[in-house]
Amino acid sequence: xxxxxxxxxxxxxxxxxxxxxxxxxxxxxxxxxxxxxxGFPTQSADPERETEVRxxxxxxxxxxxxxxxxxxxxxxxxxxxxxxxxxxxxxxVVEVFLQTDPSNPRRYKEFEVSPNGFWIDLDIAPGxxxxxxxxxxxxxxxxxxxxxxxxxLALPMRxxxxxxxxxxxxRVNFYRVEGPTEPRFYSAWRPTRTAVPNFHVPxxxxxxxxxxxxxxxx
Numbered sequence: 713x714x715x716x717x718x719x720x721x722x723x724x725x726x727x728x729x730x731x732x733x734x735x736x737x738x739x740x741x742x743x744x745x746x747x748x749x750x751g752f753p754t755q756s757a758d759p760e761r762e763t764e765v766r767x768x769x770x771x772x773x774x775x776x777x778x779x780x781x782x783x784x785x786x787x788x789x790x791x792x793x794x795x796x797x798x799x800x801x802x803x804x805v806v807e808v809f810l811q812t813d814p815s816n817p818r819r820y821k822e823f824e825v826s827p828n829g830f831w832i833d834l835d836i837a838p839g840x841x842x843x844x845x846x847x848x849x850x851x852x853x854x855x856x857x858x859x860x861x862x863x864x865l866a867l868p869m870r871x872x873x874x875x876x877x878x879x880x881x882x883r884v885n886f887y888r889v890e891g892p893t894e895p896r897f898y899s900a901w902r903p904t905r906t907a908v909p910n911f912h913v914p915x916x917x918x919x920x921x922x923x924x925x926x927x928x929x930x
Contacts, residue, residue, distance in 0.1 A: 719921050763779070773866045800830055833871075902918045
């Protein structure tokens with residue numbers, strides 16, 4: 713049975729530069745082989761395209777770090793001056809979908825980043841898609857020697873919820889796309905099991921919980 717819940721950890725030592733990179737941040741998700749079980753028309757399991765996700769939270773931000781092995785990088789050459797790029801999903805991306813309001817389960821936020829640092833954020837609801845204007849921050853590094861790219865996102869809590877409650881349980885899914893044309897490589901943490909690739913299946917999301925912050929020392 714596939715894992716249904718992931719945990720965002722509270723950092724014991726804050727470093728704004730490397731908050732999602734330190735060894736204290738446990739791997740929340742590994743997305744190796746899942747593409748082979750998702751119903752997506754892709755080749756068999758490929759460890760050279762393994763993806764892992766690490767999560768850290770503070771009262772101000774949710775930090776998401778993707779580490780992705782790749783065969784070949786394909787990106788758009790152009791974007792808006794701030795790096796935003798519409799239709800970013802038509803090239804290589806990693807994605808996180810977050811659903812924070814249990815009373816409205818089909819409304820969620822979508823965040824994507826590409827290997828050259830372009831990004832997009834969207835507010836999704838049935839029949840509705842609008843720019844979120846979240847104020848996200850991102851950092852991307854590419855290591856050609858190991859054919860690995862790393863994307864770190866800092867998502868302001870204020871764009872996700874009106875008032876953050878670390879005792880709450882959110883819904884979440886993580887995705888990856890590689891390649892410019894079909895058949896492309898698709899992977900997901902929680903399988904959507906659609907006949908054709910479709911990440912917009914909130915019923916397939918898993919749970920995201922927040923590890924308690926340490927008690928203040930007396």
